[in-house]
Amino acid sequence: xxxxxxxxxxxxxxxxxxxxxxxxxxxxxxxxxxxxxxxxxxxxxxxxxxxxxxxxxxxxxxxxxxxxxxxxxxxxxxxxxxxxxxxxxxxxxxxxxxxxxxxxxxxxxxxxxxxxxxxxxxxxxxxxxxxxxxxxxxxxxxxxxxxxxxxxxxxxxxxxxxxxxxxxxxxxxxxxxxxxxxxxxxxxxxxxxxxxxxxxxxxxxxxxxxxxxxxxxxxxxxxxxxxxxxxxxxxxxxxxxxxxxxxxxxxxxxxxxxxxxxxxxxxxxxxxxxxxxxxxxxxxxxxxxxxxxxxxxxxxxxxxxxxxxxxxxxxxxxxxxxxxxxxxxxxxxxxxxxxxxxxxxxxxxxxxxxxxxxxxxxxxxxxxxxxxxxxxxxxxxxxxxxxxxxxxxxxxxxxxxxxxxxxxxxxxxxxxxxxxxxxxxxxxxxxxxxxxxxxxx
Amino acid sequence: xxxxxxxxxxxxxxxxxxxxxxxxxxxxxxxxxxxxxxxxxxxxxxxxxxxxxx
Numbered sequence: 212x213x214x215x216x217x218x219x220x221x222x223x224x225x226x227x228x229x230x231x232x233x234x235x236x237x238x239x240x241x242x243x244x245x246x247x248x249x250x251x252x253x254x255x256x257x258x259x260x261x262x263x264x265x266x267x268x269x270x271x272x273x274x275x276x277x278x279x280x281x282x283x284x285x286x287x288x289x290x291x292x293x294x295x296x297x298x299x300x301x302x303x304x305x306x307x308x309x310x311x312x313x314x315x316x317x318x319x320x321x322x323x324x325x326x327x328x329x330x331x332x333x334x335x336x337x338x339x340x341x342x343x344x345x346x347x348x349x350x351x352x353x354x355x356x357x358x359x360x361x362x363x364x365x366x367x368x369x370x371x372x373x374x375x376x377x378x379x380x381x382x383x384x385x386x387x388x389x390x391x392x393x394x395x396x397x398x399x400x401x402x403x404x405x406x407x408x409x410x411x412x413x414x415x416x417x418x419x420x421x422x423x424x425x426x427x428x429x430x431x432x433x434x435x436x437x438x439x440x441x442x443x444x445x446x447x448x449x450x451x452x453x454x455x456x457x458x459x460x461x462x463x464x465x466x467x468x469x470x471x472x473x474x475x476x477x478x479x480x481x482x483x484x485x486x487x488x489x490x491x492x493x494x495x496x497x498x499x500x501x502x503x504x505x506x507x508x509x510x511x512x513x514x515x516x517x518x519x520x521x522x523x524x525x526x527x528x529x530x531x532x533x534x535x536x537x538x539x540x541x542x543x544x545x546x547x548x549x550x551x552x553x554x555x556x557x558x559x560x561x562x563x564x565x566x567x568x569x570x571x572x573x574x575x576x577x578x579x580x581x582x583x584x585x586x587x588x589x590x591x592x593x594x595x596x597x598x599x600x601x602x603x604x605x606x607x608x609x610x611x612x613x614x615x616x617x618x619x620x621x622x623x624x625x626x627x628x629x630x631x632x633x634x635x636x637x638x639x640x641x642x643x644x645x646x647x648x649x650x651x652x
Numbered sequence: 653x654x655x656x657x658x659x660x661x662x663x664x665x666x667x668x669x670x671x672x673x674x675x676x677x678x679x680x681x682x683x684x685x686x687x688x689x690x691x692x693x694x695x696x697x698x699x700x701x702x703x704x705x706x
Contacts, residue, residue: 511668532690582682640697
């Protein structure tokens with residue numbers, strides 16, 4: 212069942228929030244040791260929150276669609292033990308709560324725990340890390356995608372009905388694509404990042420993940436027309452931007468785009484005027500420089516605890532000179548102008564989320580040349596972080612290895628409703644949400 | 653490559669950041685791609701209207 216389906220059952224008193232939370236906790240106890248989605252589980256607190264929700268609903272004080280719904284947060288949100296997936300902060304307990312956490316409390320959600328993350332939202336998880344990596348429920352030897360790794364794992368294996376991740380260059384949408392769930396990066400600024408441990412403040416977003424588009428929208432309190440369909444929607448397809456990557460992924464995305472057309476969308480090729488490598492270079496330069504600035508004092512103190520890759524990435528950020536950071540921000544402004552022009556004649560752009568599927572978890576730290584490369588794995592997610600518009604990754608099929616592929620839809624800033632409407636219409640017609648990994652009950 | 657490692661080490665040292673020999677080797681290996689990224693961003697940022705007049 213989806214988040215909104217259990218929500219409706221709780222509102223109409225056909226389902227007990229306490230029973231639902233207990234069931235979630237039992238699943239976590241059973242599955243988490245092998246899948247590693249959660250770093251911390253708030254079992255007693257979650258049951259108490261569920262009990263409070265049950266009492267309120269029983270006396271007619273239903274707070275809304277998230278009341279009594281079990282959700283979880285990536286471990287970059289300030290909430291209880293908050294480690295950012297780093298040995299550096301392994302014993303840290305937050306003294307405040309992130310604004311999004313506070314909003315979820317106000318809405319009556321039940322908070323199950325804290326979810327695994329790539330270190331500080333960037334360095335790829337490995338089998339040698341201080342915190343064991345989250346594993347992909349479709350194939351536990353593979354990554355669920357990151358950096359919101361635990362969110363992808365928890366949702367794909369039924370260990371939460373919704374989750375909040377963070378997204379600087381794709382960290383909500385990439386695990387959604389690799390894990391076969393939905394990831395929604397809202398328009399920049401729509402969800403507060405106050406109380407999130409930053410990676411790159413000018414690109415960081417909070418973003419919900421769920422099993423359906425409607426559930427993800429509900430977590431962000433964004434409304435859209437669920438019955439609006441796609442007739443007349445102008446979908447741009449920038450094939451010259453996503454001609455790289457795995458052919459199986461391209462094939463699944465082409466099939467998804469064909470279905471958008473069959474559903475009534477007007478599908479047209481469009482040229483963006485820049486390449487994926489230019490976009491990733493721009494995004495990474497900004498991220499590396501901003502992350503290095505944030506961490507410089509700690510790096511200088513030689514305090515032990517940074518993982519190998521993250522320590523290297525920060526040092527690389529210190530090698531980005533001021534003029535290159537300015538160039539990257541100017542390039543970003545140029546990309547934003549170009550995207551505004553593209554969205555004058557298109558409502559939505561369609562492309563893969565990432566030109567790859569989940570790869571095996573590495574045994575140890577990857578070489579830095581895997582991260583900083585002139586031929587990176589094409590992550591088409593970076594574009595929306597640079598221009599700030601909304602983007603959704605929705606499952607669009609499986610490669611022959613049995614692993615999920617994500618279709619990404621992007622829209623104009625502050626027009627989240629159109630992107631969600633398109634993603635929802637595709638999701639309903641395609642039917643991929645009815646396919647489950649082996650660990651599903 | 654050795655010269656590049658020394659140069660990177662010097663720059664990080666100036667910032668007060670200690671870096672191991674192994675880390676310097678990795679940074680030097682990735683540095684050409686980092687420079688390529690800088691050039692890509694510069695090219696994308698270029699606005700002829702903002703060039704210094706001849």
